[in-house]
Amino acid sequence: MINTQDSLRQFKAEFFQALAHPTRIAIVEQLRNGELSAGALIERLGIEQANASQHLAVLRAKNIVINRKTRNQVFYSVRHPLIIEVLDIMRRYFHAHMSEMVATLKAIDKVEKIRK
Numbered sequence: 254m255i256n257t258q259d260s261l262r263q264f265k266a267e268f269f270q271a272l273a274h275p276t277r278i279a280i281v282e283q284l285r286n287g288e289l290s291a292g293a294l295i296e297r298l299g300i301e302q303a304n305a306s307q308h309l310a311v312l313r314a315k316n317i318v319i320n321r322k323t324r325n326q327v328f329y330s331v332r333h334p335l336i337i338e339v340l341d342i343m344r345r346y347f348h349a350h351m352s353e354m355v356a357t358l359k360a361i362d363k364v365e366k367i368r369k
Contacts, residue, residue: 271315276300277308278340280329281317285337288330 272278279298283289289297295305309329312318317336318329331337 267315268317271311271317274308274311276304277312277317280305280308280312281331281336281340284318284329284331288328291327291329294329 272281276298280294283294283297291302291305291309294309295302298305309318309320313320316332319332320327320329322328
């Protein structure tokens, strides 16, 4: 019998593994407002075509992006808006984490000033 919890954990691990490279996250972020051609992605990110192709292949394989071909161009889009929400939540978490770090550093600085 297949354990649903194990399947879900595996799905999550594969999802985050696919996003475990800054370039792949940048690609998804570029697609936030809709479909872009591979050429537009390459230009906006300033990466080589071969590099972009490899990253896009990973994102396609894990169903994070989808593509469609029109003549000699390939257009990419995010498979589901929830993927953008995940990245937005991570951005909020990052800002919260940074705020905590700043508060900690200020507290340390205050203690050190008192000691002097």
